[in-house]
Amino acid sequence: MNLRIDTTQGLLIGARQVASPNQDARPSGAEISLLVLHGISLPPGEFGGPFIDRLFTNTLDPEAHPYFREIHALRVSSHLLIRRDGEVVQYVPFHRRAWHAGSSCHDGREACNDFSIGIELEGTDTTPYAEAQYRVLERLLPLLRSAYPAIGPQDVVGHCHIATERKTDPGPAFDWARLGRPDLA
Numbered sequence: 010m011n012l013r014i015d016t017t018q019g020l021l022i023g024a025r026q027v028a029s030p031n032q033d034a035r036p037s038g039a040e041i042s043l044l045v046l047h048g049i050s051l052p053p054g055e056f057g058g059p060f061i062d063r064l065f066t067n068t069l070d071p072e073a074h075p076y077f078r079e080i081h082a083l084r085v086s087s088h089l090l091i092r093r094d095g096e097v098v099q100y101v102p103f104h105r106r107a108w109h110a111g112s113s114c115h116d117g118r119e120a121c122n123d124f125s126i127g128i129e130l131e132g133t134d135t136t137p138y139a140e141a142q143y144r145v146l147e148r149l150l151p152l153l154r155s156a157y158p159a160i161g162p163q164d165v166v167g168h169c170h171i172a173t174e175r176k177t178d179p180g181p182a183f184d185w186a187r188l189g190r191p192d193l194a
Contacts, residue, residue: 010095012148014156019102021089021149029065029100031086031108036123041103042159043115043125044150047087047168048132048178052076056093056131065090065100084108087127089149095141097149103157113171121171126153126160134180143187150188165190 012023020026035041051060052074063069064080071081087109090098101107109127113120128146132138154160165188168176185193 012097012152014152016156019104021097021099024089024097024099026099027062027066029086030067031065031084032101032105035104035106039123040159041124041126041157042164043121044153044160044165045110045121045125045127045168045171046165046179046183047109047127047129048134048180048183049129050131050133054133061090061129061131062098087129090129090131091142091145092131093139093142095145097145110168110171111175115166115171130179132179132182134177135182137182138184143184146188162189167193
């Protein structure tokens, strides 16, 4: 998979594009300086299928699975999803604010959506992530750091690190050492 970033449009060329309405403008002067990794599976513990796309596009059928009745009205998104087979999907252009972090704080700065890029990994806290996902991340992170130089080596964190009271993802199954962050394991 050949990936590159078009900074004029905020797009990851080589990703499948699925536009999410759950986005808005970043605050004036907000500089992208953080990457937040998440874990997601829909239904919980199941991989593949169209349900993540449907959640992020507000088209999730609440009758398709009992869990969907709880979450179908959520208005959430992420910039990217990396599926278990390594496919990359982009929902929100990088220069726009995706709604992925919720109430959050990183290095004393609140509202992480304002200055971060959200990357969902198809997985669960306790299921090892796939080799294909790590390979994509290992290629993607240098591209993002090059396009958005305010993102430093220590500015790649999990949802669990910015919303410690609410979130646990990407969870203990994620191998932080693969990304040069053994301090987060």
